[in-house]
Amino acid sequence: MLGAWIVALGLAAGGCTRERPVSWQGYAEGEFVYLASSQSGTLAQLSVHRGQELAAGATVFALESTYETAALAQAVQQLSAARAQLADISSGKRPPEVNVTKAQLAQAVANARKAAQQLARDEAQYRAGGIAKAQLDDSRALADASAAQVRELTNQVAVARLPARAQQIGAQKAQVEAAQASVEEAQWKLDQKRVVAAQAGIVYDTLYRIGEWVQAGNPVVQMLPPQNVKVRFFVPEPVVGGLVAGRKVMVHCDGCAADVPATITYVSREAEYTPPVIYSNETRAKLVFMVEARPAVADAAKLHPGQPVEVRLR
Template sequence: MSGPIERSRAAKRRNALPLRATLACFVGLAALGACSRHEAPVWQGYVEGEYVYLASSQSGTLAKLGVQRGQTVAASAPVFALEAVDETAARDEARHRLAAAQAQLDDLQTGKRPPEVRVTEAQLAQSEATARKAALQLARDEAQWRAGGISQAQLDDSRAQAASSAAQVRELQNQVRVANLPGRVAQIAAQAADVEAAQATLTQAQWKLDQKRVAAPAAGLVYDTLYRVGEWVQAGSPVVQMLPPQNVKLRFFVPETVVGSLAPGRKILVHCDGCAAEVPATITWVSNAAEYTPPVIYSNEQRAKLVFMVEAHPVMQDAAKLHPGQPVEVRLQ
Protein backbone atom coordinates (compact mmCIF):
# COMPACT_ATOMS: atom_id res chain seq x y z
CA MET A 1 0.00 0.00 0.00
CA SER A 2 2.86 2.33 0.71
CA GLY A 3 4.13 2.21 -2.87
CA PRO A 4 1.20 3.85 -4.64
CA ILE A 5 0.83 6.49 -1.88
CA GLU A 6 4.49 7.55 -2.08
CA ARG A 7 4.31 7.78 -5.87
CA SER A 8 1.23 10.03 -5.61
CA ARG A 9 2.94 12.40 -3.17
CA ALA A 10 6.05 12.63 -5.38
CA ALA A 11 3.89 13.54 -8.39
CA LYS A 12 2.20 16.34 -6.43
CA ARG A 13 5.59 17.75 -5.43
CA ARG A 14 6.76 17.70 -9.08
CA ASN A 15 3.61 19.50 -10.21
CA ALA A 16 4.00 22.16 -7.48
CA LEU A 17 7.55 23.13 -8.57
CA PRO A 18 6.57 24.83 -11.90
CA LEU A 19 3.72 26.62 -10.13
CA ARG A 20 6.08 28.06 -7.51
CA ALA A 21 8.53 29.10 -10.21
CA THR A 22 5.76 30.79 -12.17
CA LEU A 23 4.55 32.66 -9.07
CA ALA A 24 8.12 33.74 -8.30
CA CYS A 25 8.49 35.10 -11.81
CA PHE A 26 5.24 37.05 -11.53
CA VAL A 27 6.34 38.50 -8.20
CA GLY A 28 9.72 39.48 -9.64
CA LEU A 29 8.16 41.17 -12.68
CA ALA A 30 5.68 43.01 -10.47
CA ALA A 31 8.53 44.27 -8.31
CA LEU A 32 10.48 45.32 -11.39
CA GLY A 33 7.43 47.17 -12.70
CA ALA A 34 7.01 48.91 -9.38
CA CYS A 35 10.66 50.06 -9.49
CA SER A 36 10.34 51.29 -13.05
CA ARG A 37 7.34 53.41 -12.13
CA HIS A 38 9.51 55.34 -9.66
CA GLU A 39 12.30 56.08 -12.19
CA ALA A 40 12.55 59.62 -13.64
CA PRO A 41 10.91 59.88 -17.10
CA VAL A 42 13.20 60.26 -20.12
CA TRP A 43 12.28 62.45 -23.10
CA GLN A 44 13.69 62.43 -26.60
CA GLY A 45 15.22 65.48 -28.29
CA TYR A 46 18.08 66.74 -30.40
CA VAL A 47 20.83 69.35 -30.44
CA GLU A 48 20.18 72.60 -32.31
CA GLY A 49 22.72 75.24 -33.37
CA GLU A 50 22.00 78.93 -34.00
CA TYR A 51 24.67 79.82 -36.52
CA VAL A 52 26.30 83.21 -36.99
CA TYR A 53 26.91 84.10 -40.65
CA LEU A 54 29.82 86.52 -41.03
CA ALA A 55 29.57 88.86 -44.02
CA SER A 56 30.83 92.25 -45.18
CA SER A 57 28.61 95.19 -46.07
CA GLN A 58 30.92 95.87 -49.04
CA SER A 59 31.57 93.89 -52.21
CA GLY A 60 35.01 92.73 -53.31
CA THR A 61 37.34 89.88 -54.12
CA LEU A 62 38.16 87.57 -51.21
CA ALA A 63 41.83 88.38 -50.59
CA LYS A 64 42.44 86.42 -47.39
CA LEU A 65 40.65 83.64 -45.52
CA GLY A 66 42.20 83.33 -42.08
CA VAL A 67 40.22 80.33 -40.77
CA GLN A 68 39.42 76.75 -41.75
CA ARG A 69 36.36 74.61 -41.30
CA GLY A 70 36.38 72.90 -37.90
CA GLN A 71 38.76 75.44 -36.37
CA THR A 72 38.02 77.05 -33.02
CA VAL A 73 38.80 80.78 -32.95
CA ALA A 74 38.93 83.38 -30.21
CA ALA A 75 36.85 86.53 -30.05
CA SER A 76 38.08 89.36 -32.32
CA ALA A 77 40.32 86.98 -34.26
CA PRO A 78 40.69 87.95 -37.97
CA VAL A 79 38.39 85.80 -40.09
CA PHE A 80 38.59 87.11 -43.67
CA ALA A 81 39.51 90.20 -45.68
CA LEU A 82 38.37 91.55 -49.05
CA GLU A 83 40.56 93.56 -51.43
CA ALA A 84 40.40 97.25 -50.46
CA VAL A 85 42.41 99.27 -52.99
CA ASP A 86 39.59 101.71 -53.75
CA GLU A 87 38.59 102.09 -50.11
CA THR A 88 42.19 102.74 -49.04
CA ALA A 89 42.61 105.45 -51.68
CA ALA A 90 39.32 107.08 -50.67
CA ARG A 91 40.43 107.07 -47.03
CA ASP A 92 43.76 108.70 -47.87
CA GLU A 93 42.08 111.35 -50.04
CA ALA A 94 39.63 112.20 -47.27
CA ARG A 95 42.49 112.44 -44.78
CA HIS A 96 44.37 114.95 -46.95
CA ARG A 97 41.25 117.03 -47.55
CA LEU A 98 40.67 117.22 -43.83
CA ALA A 99 44.26 118.38 -43.27
CA ALA A 100 43.87 121.13 -45.89
CA ALA A 101 40.57 122.34 -44.43
CA GLN A 102 42.03 122.41 -40.94
CA ALA A 103 45.06 124.38 -42.11
CA GLN A 104 42.81 127.00 -43.73
CA LEU A 105 40.81 127.30 -40.52
CA ASP A 106 43.98 127.76 -38.49
CA ASP A 107 45.14 130.46 -40.92
CA LEU A 108 41.86 132.35 -40.57
CA GLN A 109 42.02 132.18 -36.80
CA THR A 110 45.60 133.46 -36.49
CA GLY A 111 45.59 136.35 -39.03
CA LYS A 112 48.63 137.14 -41.21
CA ARG A 113 52.01 135.59 -40.63
CA PRO A 114 54.48 137.57 -38.47
CA PRO A 115 56.81 138.40 -41.43
CA GLU A 116 53.86 139.87 -43.33
CA VAL A 117 52.94 141.98 -40.31
CA ARG A 118 56.53 143.21 -39.99
CA VAL A 119 56.53 144.33 -43.64
CA THR A 120 53.43 146.44 -43.02
CA GLU A 121 54.94 147.85 -39.83
CA ALA A 122 58.07 148.87 -41.73
CA GLN A 123 55.94 150.63 -44.35
CA LEU A 124 54.14 152.43 -41.53
CA ALA A 125 57.43 153.63 -40.01
CA GLN A 126 58.58 154.96 -43.38
CA SER A 127 55.25 156.71 -43.89
CA GLU A 128 55.43 158.27 -40.44
CA ALA A 129 58.88 159.66 -41.22
CA THR A 130 57.58 161.13 -44.48
CA ALA A 131 54.61 162.62 -42.66
CA ARG A 132 56.86 164.30 -40.09
CA LYS A 133 59.03 165.72 -42.84
CA ALA A 134 55.96 167.03 -44.65
CA ALA A 135 54.65 168.58 -41.45
CA LEU A 136 57.98 170.41 -40.82
CA GLN A 137 58.05 171.65 -44.42
CA LEU A 138 54.49 172.94 -44.03
CA ALA A 139 55.44 174.83 -40.89
CA ARG A 140 58.41 176.50 -42.66
CA ASP A 141 56.31 177.37 -45.70
CA GLU A 142 53.61 178.95 -43.57
CA ALA A 143 56.27 181.15 -41.91
CA GLN A 144 57.73 182.07 -45.29
CA TRP A 145 54.27 182.87 -46.69
CA ARG A 146 53.53 185.23 -43.81
CA ALA A 147 56.85 186.97 -44.48
CA GLY A 148 55.99 187.17 -48.17
CA GLY A 149 58.82 184.86 -49.18
CA ILE A 150 56.64 182.26 -51.06
CA SER A 151 53.49 182.30 -53.07
CA GLN A 152 50.09 181.02 -52.04
CA ALA A 153 50.35 178.19 -54.55
CA GLN A 154 53.56 176.88 -52.97
CA LEU A 155 51.92 176.99 -49.53
CA ASP A 156 48.94 175.04 -50.85
CA ASP A 157 51.29 172.36 -52.23
CA SER A 158 52.97 172.02 -48.84
CA ARG A 159 49.62 171.68 -47.13
CA ALA A 160 48.47 169.00 -49.60
CA GLN A 161 51.69 167.03 -49.17
CA ALA A 162 51.38 167.09 -45.39
CA ALA A 163 47.74 165.94 -45.53
CA SER A 164 48.60 163.12 -47.93
CA SER A 165 51.44 161.89 -45.75
CA ALA A 166 49.22 161.94 -42.65
CA ALA A 167 46.50 159.97 -44.50
CA GLN A 168 49.03 157.37 -45.60
CA VAL A 169 50.14 156.95 -41.99
CA ARG A 170 46.57 156.33 -40.87
CA GLU A 171 46.09 153.78 -43.67
CA LEU A 172 49.15 151.79 -42.69
CA GLN A 173 48.21 151.89 -39.03
CA ASN A 174 44.87 150.33 -39.90
CA GLN A 175 46.60 147.69 -42.06
CA VAL A 176 48.79 146.71 -39.11
CA ARG A 177 45.75 146.33 -36.88
CA VAL A 178 43.93 144.26 -39.52
CA ALA A 179 46.99 142.05 -40.04
CA ASN A 180 46.94 141.15 -36.34
CA LEU A 181 43.23 140.29 -36.37
CA PRO A 182 41.84 136.79 -37.17
CA GLY A 183 39.45 136.24 -40.07
CA ARG A 184 35.91 137.46 -39.96
CA VAL A 185 33.42 135.47 -37.88
CA ALA A 186 31.42 134.34 -40.89
CA GLN A 187 34.54 133.16 -42.72
CA ILE A 188 35.72 131.22 -39.69
CA ALA A 189 32.29 129.61 -39.26
CA ALA A 190 32.19 128.59 -42.92
CA GLN A 191 35.66 127.10 -42.76
CA ALA A 192 34.83 125.26 -39.53
CA ALA A 193 31.86 123.71 -41.32
CA ASP A 194 34.19 122.58 -44.11
CA VAL A 195 36.42 120.93 -41.51
CA GLU A 196 33.46 119.04 -40.03
CA ALA A 197 32.36 117.90 -43.49
CA ALA A 198 35.87 116.68 -44.26
CA GLN A 199 35.95 114.83 -40.93
CA ALA A 200 32.63 113.13 -41.72
CA THR A 201 33.93 112.09 -45.14
CA LEU A 202 37.04 110.61 -43.53
CA THR A 203 34.93 108.73 -40.98
CA GLN A 204 32.79 107.27 -43.73
CA ALA A 205 35.80 106.25 -45.80
CA GLN A 206 37.44 104.64 -42.77
CA TRP A 207 34.24 102.72 -41.96
CA LYS A 208 34.04 101.33 -45.50
CA LEU A 209 37.67 100.30 -45.30
CA ASP A 210 37.12 98.59 -41.93
CA GLN A 211 34.18 96.67 -43.39
CA LYS A 212 36.60 94.92 -45.75
CA ARG A 213 38.16 93.16 -42.73
CA VAL A 214 35.85 90.96 -40.64
CA ALA A 215 36.72 89.52 -37.22
CA ALA A 216 34.99 86.92 -35.06
CA PRO A 217 32.31 88.56 -32.89
CA ALA A 218 32.78 85.87 -30.23
CA ALA A 219 34.81 82.77 -29.59
CA GLY A 220 33.43 79.70 -31.29
CA LEU A 221 33.67 76.95 -33.88
CA VAL A 222 34.12 77.68 -37.59
CA TYR A 223 31.34 75.45 -38.85
CA ASP A 224 31.89 76.10 -42.56
CA THR A 225 33.57 78.43 -45.07
CA LEU A 226 31.43 79.42 -48.06
CA TYR A 227 33.97 81.12 -50.41
CA ARG A 228 37.51 80.51 -51.58
CA VAL A 229 40.31 83.08 -51.98
CA GLY A 230 40.02 84.87 -55.31
CA GLU A 231 36.24 84.60 -55.62
CA TRP A 232 34.03 87.68 -55.88
CA VAL A 233 31.86 88.24 -52.82
CA GLN A 234 28.70 90.29 -53.08
CA ALA A 235 27.86 92.73 -50.30
CA GLY A 236 26.03 90.93 -47.51
CA SER A 237 26.95 87.43 -48.68
CA PRO A 238 28.15 85.23 -45.78
CA VAL A 239 31.74 84.05 -46.12
CA VAL A 240 32.12 82.12 -42.84
CA GLN A 241 29.53 80.21 -40.80
CA MET A 242 30.30 80.17 -37.07
CA LEU A 243 28.76 78.43 -34.07
CA PRO A 244 29.58 80.12 -30.74
CA PRO A 245 29.16 77.79 -27.73
CA GLN A 246 26.40 79.96 -26.26
CA ASN A 247 24.36 79.33 -29.43
CA VAL A 248 24.23 75.55 -28.87
CA LYS A 249 20.88 74.54 -27.41
CA LEU A 250 18.73 71.47 -26.85
CA ARG A 251 15.21 70.84 -28.07
CA PHE A 252 13.15 68.05 -26.56
CA PHE A 253 9.46 67.23 -26.37
CA VAL A 254 7.38 66.43 -23.30
CA PRO A 255 3.78 65.23 -22.99
CA GLU A 256 0.89 67.43 -21.97
CA THR A 257 0.84 65.93 -18.47
CA VAL A 258 4.39 67.16 -17.77
CA VAL A 259 4.63 70.55 -19.47
CA GLY A 260 2.88 72.35 -16.62
CA SER A 261 5.65 71.38 -14.18
CA LEU A 262 8.48 72.75 -16.34
CA ALA A 263 9.62 76.36 -16.34
CA PRO A 264 12.72 78.34 -17.35
CA GLY A 265 15.51 77.84 -14.87
CA ARG A 266 14.74 74.15 -14.21
CA LYS A 267 17.84 71.95 -14.28
CA ILE A 268 18.02 68.88 -16.51
CA LEU A 269 20.55 66.20 -17.42
CA VAL A 270 21.30 65.30 -21.04
CA HIS A 271 22.58 61.95 -22.26
CA CYS A 272 24.03 61.51 -25.73
CA ASP A 273 25.82 58.69 -27.51
CA GLY A 274 29.56 59.07 -27.12
CA CYS A 275 29.33 61.41 -24.12
CA ALA A 276 31.44 60.17 -21.23
CA ALA A 277 28.98 61.60 -18.72
CA GLU A 278 25.62 63.31 -18.67
CA VAL A 279 25.69 66.99 -19.56
CA PRO A 280 23.88 69.42 -17.24
CA ALA A 281 21.66 72.04 -18.83
CA THR A 282 19.07 74.65 -17.89
CA ILE A 283 15.61 75.07 -19.41
CA THR A 284 15.32 78.48 -21.09
CA TRP A 285 11.99 78.25 -22.92
CA VAL A 286 8.79 76.20 -22.77
CA SER A 287 6.38 76.33 -25.70
CA ASN A 288 2.82 77.50 -25.12
CA ALA A 289 1.52 75.67 -28.17
CA ALA A 290 1.19 71.95 -28.73
CA GLU A 291 3.08 70.34 -31.57
CA TYR A 292 0.08 68.14 -32.44
CA THR A 293 -3.56 69.25 -32.28
CA PRO A 294 -6.48 66.81 -32.73
CA PRO A 295 -8.72 67.66 -35.69
CA VAL A 296 -12.03 68.07 -33.81
CA ILE A 297 -12.03 67.46 -30.05
CA TYR A 298 -9.68 66.33 -27.31
CA SER A 299 -10.42 62.71 -26.57
CA ASN A 300 -8.40 60.75 -24.04
CA GLU A 301 -6.56 58.93 -26.82
CA GLN A 302 -5.78 62.12 -28.73
CA ARG A 303 -4.61 64.05 -25.66
CA ALA A 304 -1.96 61.41 -25.14
CA LYS A 305 -0.46 62.46 -28.47
CA LEU A 306 0.02 66.12 -27.46
CA VAL A 307 3.66 67.11 -27.00
CA PHE A 308 5.23 70.50 -26.21
CA MET A 309 8.63 71.72 -27.27
CA VAL A 310 11.11 72.72 -24.56
CA GLU A 311 14.47 74.41 -25.12
CA ALA A 312 17.48 74.29 -22.82
CA HIS A 313 21.06 75.55 -22.93
CA PRO A 314 24.06 73.62 -21.63
CA VAL A 315 26.85 75.29 -19.72
CA MET A 316 29.51 76.91 -21.92
CA GLN A 317 32.26 74.39 -21.22
CA ASP A 318 30.03 71.44 -22.17
CA ALA A 319 28.63 72.93 -25.39
CA ALA A 320 31.56 71.56 -27.43
CA LYS A 321 30.49 68.01 -26.53
CA LEU A 322 27.20 68.43 -28.39
CA HIS A 323 26.74 68.64 -32.15
CA PRO A 324 23.76 70.04 -34.10
CA GLY A 325 21.37 67.30 -35.19
CA GLN A 326 22.63 64.85 -32.56
CA PRO A 327 19.81 62.92 -30.81
CA VAL A 328 19.75 63.15 -27.02
CA GLU A 329 17.78 61.86 -24.05
CA VAL A 330 16.72 64.30 -21.37
CA ARG A 331 15.61 63.80 -17.78
CA LEU A 332 15.07 66.10 -14.83
CA GLN A 333 17.99 66.62 -12.50
Protein backbone atom coordinates in the same frame (compact mmCIF):
# COMPACT_ATOMS: atom_id res chain seq x y z
CA MET B 1 7.26 28.78 5.00
CA LEU B 2 4.68 29.38 2.28
CA GLY B 3 4.12 32.94 3.57
CA ALA B 4 7.83 33.79 3.31
CA TRP B 5 7.91 32.59 -0.31
CA ILE B 6 4.91 34.75 -1.15
CA VAL B 7 6.61 37.77 0.45
CA ALA B 8 9.82 37.03 -1.49
CA LEU B 9 7.94 36.73 -4.78
CA GLY B 10 6.16 40.01 -4.04
CA LEU B 11 9.42 41.81 -3.41
CA ALA B 12 10.96 40.38 -6.59
CA ALA B 13 7.95 41.43 -8.63
CA GLY B 14 8.11 44.91 -7.16
CA GLY B 15 11.77 45.17 -8.04
CA CYS B 16 11.18 44.12 -11.64
CA THR B 17 8.37 46.61 -12.19
CA ARG B 18 10.24 49.67 -10.80
CA GLU B 19 9.54 52.56 -13.17
CA ARG B 20 12.34 54.26 -15.08
CA PRO B 21 12.61 58.06 -14.77
CA VAL B 22 10.33 59.80 -17.25
CA SER B 23 12.21 61.19 -20.23
CA TRP B 24 11.23 63.12 -23.35
CA GLN B 25 12.53 62.93 -26.87
CA GLY B 26 14.30 65.86 -28.50
CA TYR B 27 17.32 66.93 -30.47
CA ALA B 28 20.27 69.30 -30.25
CA GLU B 29 20.18 72.48 -32.28
CA GLY B 30 22.66 75.22 -33.08
CA GLU B 31 22.00 78.91 -33.72
CA PHE B 32 24.62 79.53 -36.38
CA VAL B 33 26.40 82.83 -36.93
CA TYR B 34 27.08 83.83 -40.53
CA LEU B 35 30.11 86.10 -40.92
CA ALA B 36 29.91 88.59 -43.79
CA SER B 37 31.29 91.97 -44.86
CA SER B 38 29.21 95.06 -45.57
CA GLN B 39 31.45 95.70 -48.59
CA SER B 40 31.86 93.79 -51.86
CA GLY B 41 35.18 92.51 -53.16
CA THR B 42 37.35 89.60 -54.18
CA LEU B 43 38.13 87.12 -51.41
CA ALA B 44 41.86 87.64 -50.87
CA GLN B 45 42.40 85.78 -47.59
CA LEU B 46 40.56 82.90 -45.90
CA SER B 47 42.18 82.22 -42.55
CA VAL B 48 39.95 79.39 -41.30
CA HIS B 49 38.84 75.90 -42.31
CA ARG B 50 35.87 73.70 -41.51
CA GLY B 51 35.99 72.28 -37.99
CA GLN B 52 38.50 74.86 -36.71
CA GLU B 53 38.02 76.34 -33.26
CA LEU B 54 38.18 80.12 -33.35
CA ALA B 55 39.11 82.50 -30.56
CA ALA B 56 37.35 85.83 -30.20
CA GLY B 57 39.13 88.50 -32.24
CA ALA B 58 40.78 86.07 -34.65
CA THR B 59 40.90 87.08 -38.31
CA VAL B 60 38.40 85.05 -40.35
CA PHE B 61 38.75 86.41 -43.88
CA ALA B 62 39.77 89.52 -45.81
CA LEU B 63 38.63 91.03 -49.10
CA GLU B 64 40.86 92.86 -51.61
CA SER B 65 41.10 96.49 -50.42
CA THR B 66 43.25 98.48 -52.87
CA TYR B 67 40.53 101.04 -53.58
CA GLU B 68 39.64 101.52 -49.89
CA THR B 69 43.31 101.99 -48.95
CA ALA B 70 43.73 104.70 -51.60
CA ALA B 71 40.48 106.39 -50.55
CA LEU B 72 41.68 106.53 -46.95
CA ALA B 73 45.02 108.06 -47.98
CA GLN B 74 43.20 110.71 -50.03
CA ALA B 75 40.86 111.55 -47.14
CA VAL B 76 43.82 111.90 -44.76
CA GLN B 77 45.54 114.35 -47.12
CA GLN B 78 42.36 116.40 -47.50
CA LEU B 79 42.02 116.59 -43.73
CA SER B 80 45.64 117.76 -43.44
CA ALA B 81 45.04 120.50 -46.04
CA ALA B 82 41.86 121.68 -44.28
CA ARG B 83 43.64 121.88 -40.92
CA ALA B 84 46.55 123.80 -42.45
CA GLN B 85 44.17 126.32 -44.02
CA LEU B 86 42.37 126.77 -40.71
CA ALA B 87 45.66 127.44 -38.95
CA ASP B 88 46.61 129.94 -41.66
CA ILE B 89 43.45 132.04 -41.45
CA SER B 90 43.50 131.88 -37.64
CA SER B 91 46.99 133.38 -37.28
CA GLY B 92 46.82 136.50 -39.50
CA LYS B 93 49.52 137.46 -42.01
CA ARG B 94 53.04 136.10 -41.80
CA PRO B 95 55.69 138.25 -40.02
CA PRO B 96 57.51 139.16 -43.29
CA GLU B 97 54.23 140.47 -44.73
CA VAL B 98 53.61 142.54 -41.58
CA ASN B 99 57.18 143.89 -41.77
CA VAL B 100 56.57 145.18 -45.31
CA THR B 101 53.56 147.17 -44.11
CA LYS B 102 55.57 148.44 -41.13
CA ALA B 103 58.30 149.72 -43.46
CA GLN B 104 55.69 151.52 -45.55
CA LEU B 105 54.29 153.04 -42.36
CA ALA B 106 57.74 154.30 -41.28
CA GLN B 107 58.20 155.94 -44.69
CA ALA B 108 54.76 157.55 -44.45
CA VAL B 109 55.54 158.88 -40.96
CA ALA B 110 58.76 160.48 -42.26
CA ASN B 111 56.91 162.06 -45.18
CA ALA B 112 54.17 163.32 -42.88
CA ARG B 113 56.74 164.90 -40.55
CA LYS B 114 58.44 166.61 -43.50
CA ALA B 115 55.11 167.86 -44.84
CA ALA B 116 54.16 169.22 -41.42
CA GLN B 117 57.45 171.11 -41.16
CA GLN B 118 57.00 172.54 -44.66
CA LEU B 119 53.47 173.64 -43.75
CA ALA B 120 54.75 175.45 -40.67
CA ARG B 121 57.37 177.35 -42.71
CA ASP B 122 54.85 178.27 -45.42
CA GLU B 123 52.42 179.56 -42.82
CA ALA B 124 55.12 181.83 -41.41
CA GLN B 125 56.09 183.01 -44.91
CA TYR B 126 52.45 183.67 -45.78
CA ARG B 127 51.97 185.81 -42.68
CA ALA B 128 55.07 187.80 -43.66
CA GLY B 129 53.74 188.13 -47.19
CA GLY B 130 56.52 186.09 -48.73
CA ILE B 131 54.35 183.46 -50.51
CA ALA B 132 51.02 183.35 -52.22
CA LYS B 133 47.87 181.83 -50.72
CA ALA B 134 47.94 179.05 -53.33
CA GLN B 135 51.32 177.80 -52.20
CA LEU B 136 50.11 177.67 -48.60
CA ASP B 137 47.06 175.66 -49.66
CA ASP B 138 49.30 173.18 -51.47
CA SER B 139 51.47 172.73 -48.38
CA ARG B 140 48.39 172.23 -46.18
CA ALA B 141 46.91 169.62 -48.59
CA LEU B 142 50.21 167.73 -48.73
CA ALA B 143 50.42 167.65 -44.92
CA ASP B 144 46.84 166.36 -44.64
CA ALA B 145 47.45 163.65 -47.26
CA SER B 146 50.63 162.52 -45.51
CA ALA B 147 48.86 162.32 -42.15
CA ALA B 148 46.02 160.31 -43.73
CA GLN B 149 48.50 157.86 -45.24
CA VAL B 150 50.07 157.38 -41.81
CA ARG B 151 46.67 156.53 -40.33
CA GLU B 152 45.92 154.13 -43.20
CA LEU B 153 49.15 152.20 -42.85
CA THR B 154 48.80 152.11 -39.05
CA ASN B 155 45.43 150.42 -39.47
CA GLN B 156 46.87 148.02 -42.06
CA VAL B 157 49.52 146.88 -39.59
CA ALA B 158 46.83 146.28 -36.95
CA VAL B 159 44.65 144.37 -39.44
CA ALA B 160 47.60 142.25 -40.61
CA ARG B 161 48.01 140.97 -37.08
CA LEU B 162 44.35 139.94 -36.84
CA PRO B 163 43.04 136.46 -37.80
CA ALA B 164 40.30 136.05 -40.37
CA ARG B 165 36.75 137.01 -39.54
CA ALA B 166 34.79 134.73 -37.20
CA GLN B 167 32.50 133.63 -40.04
CA GLN B 168 35.45 132.56 -42.19
CA ILE B 169 37.03 130.67 -39.32
CA GLY B 170 33.72 128.96 -38.55
CA ALA B 171 33.32 127.94 -42.19
CA GLN B 172 36.83 126.50 -42.28
CA LYS B 173 36.25 124.62 -39.01
CA ALA B 174 33.23 123.03 -40.67
CA GLN B 175 35.45 122.00 -43.57
CA VAL B 176 37.87 120.38 -41.12
CA GLU B 177 35.03 118.48 -39.44
CA ALA B 178 33.73 117.30 -42.82
CA ALA B 179 37.22 116.12 -43.79
CA GLN B 180 37.53 114.29 -40.45
CA ALA B 181 34.21 112.55 -41.11
CA SER B 182 35.47 111.50 -44.55
CA VAL B 183 38.57 109.96 -42.94
CA GLU B 184 36.43 108.04 -40.46
CA GLU B 185 34.15 106.80 -43.24
CA ALA B 186 37.11 105.68 -45.37
CA GLN B 187 38.70 103.96 -42.36
CA TRP B 188 35.41 102.16 -41.59
CA LYS B 189 35.10 100.89 -45.17
CA LEU B 190 38.69 99.66 -45.08
CA ASP B 191 38.12 97.91 -41.75
CA GLN B 192 35.04 96.19 -43.18
CA LYS B 193 37.26 94.42 -45.72
CA ARG B 194 38.81 92.43 -42.86
CA VAL B 195 36.35 90.39 -40.76
CA VAL B 196 37.22 89.03 -37.32
CA ALA B 197 35.31 86.70 -35.03
CA ALA B 198 33.34 88.68 -32.47
CA GLN B 199 33.15 85.60 -30.24
CA ALA B 200 34.75 82.19 -29.91
CA GLY B 201 33.24 79.22 -31.74
CA ILE B 202 33.67 76.38 -34.21
CA VAL B 203 33.77 76.90 -37.97
CA TYR B 204 31.03 74.77 -39.50
CA ASP B 205 31.52 75.71 -43.14
CA THR B 206 33.28 78.09 -45.53
CA LEU B 207 31.07 79.26 -48.38
CA TYR B 208 33.61 80.90 -50.75
CA ARG B 209 37.09 80.17 -52.05
CA ILE B 210 39.98 82.59 -52.47
CA GLY B 211 39.68 84.54 -55.71
CA GLU B 212 35.87 84.47 -55.84
CA TRP B 213 33.84 87.68 -55.88
CA VAL B 214 31.79 88.21 -52.71
CA GLN B 215 28.76 90.46 -52.80
CA ALA B 216 28.20 92.78 -49.84
CA GLY B 217 26.29 91.03 -47.09
CA ASN B 218 26.88 87.50 -48.40
CA PRO B 219 28.17 85.20 -45.61
CA VAL B 220 31.62 83.74 -46.18
CA VAL B 221 31.96 81.64 -43.03
CA GLN B 222 29.36 79.79 -40.94
CA MET B 223 30.31 79.31 -37.30
CA LEU B 224 28.67 78.15 -34.08
CA PRO B 225 29.55 79.78 -30.73
CA PRO B 226 29.20 77.33 -27.82
CA GLN B 227 26.61 79.51 -26.08
CA ASN B 228 24.37 79.12 -29.16
CA VAL B 229 23.95 75.34 -28.66
CA LYS B 230 20.56 74.35 -27.24
CA VAL B 231 18.31 71.33 -26.86
CA ARG B 232 14.72 71.20 -28.05
CA PHE B 233 12.42 68.56 -26.59
CA PHE B 234 8.69 68.02 -26.48
CA VAL B 235 6.53 67.27 -23.45
CA PRO B 236 2.83 66.37 -23.14
CA GLU B 237 0.26 68.77 -21.78
CA PRO B 238 0.07 67.24 -18.28
CA VAL B 239 3.78 67.89 -17.76
CA VAL B 240 4.25 71.36 -19.25
CA GLY B 241 2.67 73.14 -16.28
CA GLY B 242 5.54 72.08 -14.04
CA LEU B 243 8.30 73.30 -16.35
CA VAL B 244 9.55 76.86 -16.04
CA ALA B 245 12.61 78.75 -17.19
CA GLY B 246 15.52 78.10 -14.87
CA ARG B 247 14.64 74.50 -14.02
CA LYS B 248 17.48 72.01 -14.36
CA VAL B 249 17.35 68.97 -16.65
CA MET B 250 19.72 66.23 -17.73
CA VAL B 251 20.37 65.48 -21.41
CA HIS B 252 21.30 61.98 -22.52
CA CYS B 253 22.79 61.32 -25.94
CA ASP B 254 24.15 58.18 -27.57
CA GLY B 255 27.90 57.93 -27.24
CA CYS B 256 28.14 60.62 -24.54
CA ALA B 257 30.37 59.59 -21.64
CA ALA B 258 27.89 61.11 -19.20
CA ASP B 259 24.63 62.98 -19.24
CA VAL B 260 24.89 66.71 -19.92
CA PRO B 261 23.26 69.11 -17.44
CA ALA B 262 21.19 71.91 -18.95
CA THR B 263 18.86 74.69 -17.89
CA ILE B 264 15.41 75.33 -19.34
CA THR B 265 15.32 78.74 -21.05
CA TYR B 266 12.01 78.63 -22.91
CA VAL B 267 8.66 76.88 -22.64
CA SER B 268 6.27 77.26 -25.56
CA ARG B 269 2.80 78.64 -24.80
CA GLU B 270 1.23 76.94 -27.80
CA ALA B 271 0.64 73.25 -28.38
CA GLU B 272 1.68 71.51 -31.57
CA TYR B 273 1.38 68.08 -33.09
CA THR B 274 4.07 65.57 -32.23
CA PRO B 275 6.87 66.04 -34.78
CA PRO B 276 7.23 63.02 -37.09
CA VAL B 277 10.91 62.67 -36.16
CA ILE B 278 10.07 62.12 -32.50
CA TYR B 279 9.35 58.49 -31.65
CA SER B 280 8.37 57.55 -28.12
CA ASN B 281 6.48 54.47 -26.98
CA GLU B 282 5.68 56.17 -23.71
CA THR B 283 4.03 59.27 -25.18
CA ARG B 284 0.31 58.87 -25.73
CA ALA B 285 -0.73 62.48 -26.29
CA LYS B 286 -1.00 63.79 -29.82
CA LEU B 287 -0.32 67.38 -28.78
CA VAL B 288 2.93 68.41 -27.15
CA PHE B 289 4.65 71.60 -26.05
CA MET B 290 8.15 72.53 -27.18
CA VAL B 291 10.72 73.28 -24.49
CA GLU B 292 14.24 74.63 -24.96
CA ALA B 293 17.18 74.12 -22.61
CA ARG B 294 20.78 75.24 -22.87
CA PRO B 295 23.85 73.47 -21.50
CA ALA B 296 26.76 75.29 -19.92
CA VAL B 297 29.30 76.69 -22.37
CA ALA B 298 31.85 74.14 -21.21
CA ASP B 299 29.44 71.27 -22.03
CA ALA B 300 28.20 72.61 -25.36
CA ALA B 301 30.86 70.77 -27.37
CA LYS B 302 29.39 67.42 -26.22
CA LEU B 303 26.24 68.06 -28.27
CA HIS B 304 25.98 68.34 -32.04
CA PRO B 305 23.19 70.02 -34.01
CA GLY B 306 20.65 67.46 -35.23
CA GLN B 307 21.71 64.86 -32.68
CA PRO B 308 18.76 62.97 -31.06
CA VAL B 309 18.65 63.25 -27.27
CA GLU B 310 16.54 62.24 -24.29
CA VAL B 311 15.77 64.78 -21.58
CA ARG B 312 14.67 64.17 -18.00
CA LEU B 313 14.29 66.34 -14.94
CA ARG B 314 17.09 66.53 -12.42
